[in-house]
Amino acid sequence: MTYGEKISALGPPTRRAIFERLAAAPSSVGKLAATMPVSRPAVSQHLKALKDAGLVTEQRRGAARIYSVDPKSVAELRDYFDRFWDVALDAYRRSLEGGDA
Amino acid sequence: MTYGEKISALGPPTRRAIFERLAAAPSSVGKLAATMPVSRPAVSQHLKALKDAGLVTEQRRGAARIYSVDPKSVAELRDYFDRFWDVALDAYRRSLEGGDA
DNA sequence: TCATTCCGTAAGTATTGACTTACGCTTTTT
DNA sequence: AAAAAGCGTAAGTCAATACTTACGGAATGA
Numbered sequence: 090m091t092y093g094e095k096i097s098a099l100g101p102p103t104r105r106a107i108f109e110r111l112a113a114a115p116s117s118v119g120k121l122a123a124t125m126p127v128s129r130p131a132v133s134q135h136l137k138a139l140k141d142a143g144l145v146t147e148q149r150r151g152a153a154r155i156y157s158v159d160p161k162s163v164a165e166l167r168d169y170f171d172r173f174w175d176v177a178l179d180a181y182r183r184s185l186e187g188g189d190a
Numbered sequence: 191m192t193y194g195e196k197i198s199a200l201g202p203p204t205r206r207a208i209f210e211r212l213a214a215a216p217s218s219v220g221k222l223a224a225t226m227p228v229s230r231p232a233v234s235q236h237l238k239a240l241k242d243a244g245l246v247t248e249q250r251r252g253a254a255r256i257y258s259v260d261p262k263s264v265a266e267l268r269d270y271f272d273r274f275w276d277v278a279l280d281a282y283r284r285s286l287e288g289g290d291a
Numbered sequence: 292t293c294a295t296t297c298c299g300t301a302a303g304t305a306t307t308g309a310c311t312t313a314c315g316c317t318t319t320t321t
Numbered sequence: 322a323a324a325a326a327g328c329g330t331a332a333g334t335c336a337a338t339a340c341t342t343a344c345g346g347a348a349t350g351a
Contacts, residue, residue, distance in 0.1 A: 097201045100197065101198070101338085101339070112277050133300085134300090151296095151348060152296060152348040154297080159278075167268065170264060180213060180214060181259075202308085219327075220326090228309085228311090231330080232309070235310085253325095255328065
């Protein structure tokens, strides 16, 4: 639920690929797994991790489960790096002014 | 060097803590390690990973090595999630309009 | 009801990787 | 030149985790 857990959850490349694909369009687990180089259970496990981190949501449609990315969670990450950029830039400027050279 | 490698590099919590600390102010390896619950070599290894990902830069000052975060790399991540947010929001709106319900 | 679709979970394996201690190199200091 | 400071790397260990196959449970269709 914290931004840290979200970033950690996006570490594994396969998981990030799943997340990026869901950002383009929601999908069922089966359709999603069919386009990926890993098994369907592996995709399920990654989806659970993404859901636990608050990055995706799930809604049942019949027997299928449709996963979608939660735009709010992406906004949270965007804002985090936004603030982070300010801090880093300040530190960078101070270092140029010979903070303690 | 890609944004993916940067996100992956920020996955491990200890590494992310190191990165956040460097964003506030550049530091030598020893000073940095003194404030962290892991050994100095561990910090060195994380710094290597951050450097390989293009997130931090290194400059020698005498026998010490000062590490700083590269503001440009943070801007890259910010921009990535910025674009990502647009995409996710579009998909979310389409899904509300009953894209294929 | 029986078969089918769709999916999560359990269990097991193998790889990754986060950490440790030990060591050696480079730079400064005396 | 010798000692000290500062740090990277090698080597080894142990836990985390990214996969696999096998199984079972819920929802649809005949």
